[in-house]
Amino acid sequence: MQTEAFEKKVWLSSPTMHGDELRYVTEAIETNWVSTVGENLTELERLACGYTGCGNAVALSSGTAALHLAVKLAGERLYGQPRAGHGTLEGRRVFCSDMTFDATVNPVAYEGGEAVFIDSEYETWNMDPEALEKAFGIYPEVKLVVLANLYGTPAKLDQIRDICNAHGALLIEDAAESLGATYKGIQTGNFGAYNVISFNGNKIITGSSGGMLLTDDREAADKARKWSTQSREAAPWYQHEELGYNYRMSNIIAGIVRGQFPYLDEHIRQKKEIYMRYREGFRDLPVQMNPYIEGSMEPNFWLSCLLIDREAMCRQVRGEKEALYIEEKGKSCPTQILEKLTWCNAEGRPIWKPMHLQPVYRMNPFVTKDGSGRARSNAYINTDAAADVGADIFGRGLCLPSDNKMTEEQQNRVIDIVRGCFQ
Numbered sequence: 001m002q003t004e005a006f007e008k009k010v011w012l013s014s015p016t017m018h019g020d021e022l023r024y025v026t027e028a029i030e031t032n033w034v035s036t037v038g039e040n041l042t043e044l045e046r047l048a049c050g051y052t053g054c055g056n057a058v059a060l061s062s063g064t065a066a067l068h069l070a071v072k073l074a075g076e077r078l079y080g081q082p083r084a085g086h087g088t089l090e091g092r093r094v095f096c097s098d099m100t101f102d103a104t105v106n107p108v109a110y111e112g113g114e115a116v117f118i119d120s121e122y123e124t125w126n127m128d129p130e131a132l133e134k135a136f137g138i139y140p141e142v143k144l145v146v147l148a149n150l151y152g153t154p155a156k157l158d159q160i161r162d163i164c165n166a167h168g169a170l171l172i173e174d175a176a177e178s179l180g181a182t183y184k185g186i187q188t189g190n191f192g193a194y195n196v197i198s199f200n201g202n203k204i205i206t207g208s209s210g211g212m213l214l215t216d217d218r219e220a221a222d223k224a225r226k227w228s229t230q231s232r233e234a235a236p237w238y239q240h241e242e243l244g245y246n247y248r249m250s251n252i253i254a255g256i257v258r259g260q261f262p263y264l265d266e267h268i269r270q271k272k273e274i275y276m277r278y279r280e281g282f283r284d285l286p287v288q289m290n291p292y293i294e295g296s297m298e299p300n301f302w303l304s305c306l307l308i309d310r311e312a313m314c315r316q317v318r319g320e321k322e323a324l325y326i327e328e329k330g331k332s333c334p335t336q337i338l339e340k341l342t343w344c345n346a347e348g349r350p351i352w353k354p355m356h357l358q359p360v361y362r363m364n365p366f367v368t369k370d371g372s373g374r375a376r377s378n379a380y381i382n383t384d385a386a387a388d389v390g391a392d393i394f395g396r397g398l399c400l401p402s403d404n405k406m407t408e409e410q411q412n413r414v415i416d417i418v419r420g421c422f423q
């Protein structure tokens, strides 16, 4: 099969501006409200509450900053205020999603805590409730769970929440990738005590950067807002009773996000069409799309991903920084497909490499649904699938070009490129 390269790059997921953004940014500049106070911020926080149904929204400089403050709020609520120079989670274990972007879990380390990674399940690719239950059996003292909704697909949120409640643990929901997705009719970003969304450049709507903390706890929202502006007290000078951060969103960025919000539903519709076209286009290939549980959840379809059937995997090995594969008729692997996409000027991406396989977290515990720990293989393939779901999905899966500006014709060519890999 001969596929010509795309003249213009087909992106994984790039920003889509509509025009209103410029109007709000211009207004901010013309009225000189360019700092961390202004109408765009006020309106954006109002819009986010209205859309998600959450009681309070705090606009911050990034999703990572929002996660940091969420973790701090949880840490202080559970364990009290630490001495200056000490983290709120020092010496504490926290259960965390394993297959996710590292921004989900890094704030636990910022606060001196130890992340215990919980394996994923095959039905939504998110934290496995069974493995979480096992983890509470092994570490009954744990009081905090940090969970991500991967690629816009909600986790099994009822089960996760029930388990947390049964063990008296707080939940932080990282909805950075899932803004607009619903679980049993409820928007993600509502299931934790503290929840996070992101407006990073490749998310479903963007401010070029930015993030938000969502919580129904008014006092917690006020505290986060204060921490995010260096923890200034109401005094005539700079008076500080608590550690502060420079995490507040600027009114300029807020203008961009404010202009994007009305287009969120449109972006979701486009992303869903892309997902459905892929699913149809791959129907007779030995692959499946990133799955969700129909009837109980509606993803935002941020990224379309595929998982190659075990029998249709050619041989592939991954070291820490390089990958090799051996071509085989009728079979393929993520490395081959990603390579072909790159050659054709289209952008794919491997699945998030699980945290328990990351060198930075090599000493952290990892719990699977059979209750066992740590990765046993560095090859990430032909591993005992049930024993390490994250490594298995990482080995066989990849993210496809999912840009909402990709035309149907371009997508059909992407589908042809993938089909070509299996010939």
Ligand SMILES: *Cc1c(COP(=O)(O)O)cnc(C)c1O
Pocket: 062, 063, 064, 065, 100, 101, 103, 104, 148, 174, 176, 177, 198, 199, 200, 209, 210, 211
């Ligand atoms: C993007 C992302 C974040 C971090 O958001 P930033 O705004 O880039 O800091 C956190 N968690 C997940 C799962 C993400 O995809």
